[in-house]
Amino acid sequence: MTDPDLSRRIRDAGGRVTTARLAVLRCLADADEPLTPDEVLEYLGRNSDHVPDRVTIYRAIDWLAIHGLVRRLATVGRAARYEPVEDREAHAHFQCRRCAQTRCLPAPTPPLPPLPPGYAAERIELVIHGLCAACRAGDTP
Template sequence: MPKPSQPSLPPLPAGARLTPARRAVLAHLRAAPTALSHPELLTALPQLDKVTLYRTLDWLVAQGLVHRLVGEDRVGRFHAASAGSAADAHFLCLRCGRTVCLAGPVSMPELPSGFTAEQVKLVVQGCCPDCR
C-alpha cells in the first residue's frame, strides 16, 4: 500500500540544505501526532547525539520548517510547521504537558497602524482527556 504523501517543503534559502540529520528529524516530526521534546526525539532517533539534535532543531526552527513551543513546565516541544502558514495553534495540557497541534485557521488580531506581523501563535491551555 502506498504511503500517504507528505506536504512539500517550502523553498529553502540559497545555500541551505537538508542534511540527513535534518531530514530525519523533520520526517519524524511530520509523522508525530503531538509535539515532541528533545528527550523524546533523542529516544526516537538514537543515531543523533544531543548536540546534533539541538543544532538541527535550531536550524529547522530558523528555516520555518519546525515550530517550538515552551510549555508551563519550561520544556521545549517541537512540531513540523504547516506549509505556507505563519499561524501556529496548539492545545497544551497543564497537567501532563502534552502538546497537540490544532487544525484550522488562526485569525489575525487587528494591529495598530504601522505594525506588521510575521507569525501568530495561539496556545489553548487546559486538560487533555487523559488528565481530566
C-alpha cells in the first residue's frame, strides 16, 4: 500500500495525517508479522529519517487501533502486538511461548460457530501457542 493510500485511510477514519501515524501504519503494513511498539520504534530507527519518541509511537498506535486501522493481538507476556487491518480474510496466528515471536498463518480462520439469536460477531482471534522452529531446535528431548 502506498503512502497516499495510507494517508487516505487515516483521513477516512476521521483523523489528521500526522508523521507518526503515517510512519507507524507504514511500518505495520510493511512488516511480515505483527509487531510490538518497541519493534515499531526499532524499525523506524533503522528505516526512517523521522523517528518519533516512544510516547508518540504509543499514542499513534492507540489512535490507529481505536479507529480500526490496526488491531491488537492477544499475546503471551506483557507486550501487545499490532497488525494493520486490511481488506483481506481473517487469519490465524502462531505465537511461540518461549521467544514470543508471532507469525501470521496463511490458512483461513475456521468458520464461526453459530451464535445465539441477536448476537453479532465483530472480531475473531485464533492464536495457536507452541514453540517456533528455532526454539524447538534448542529443546532437549
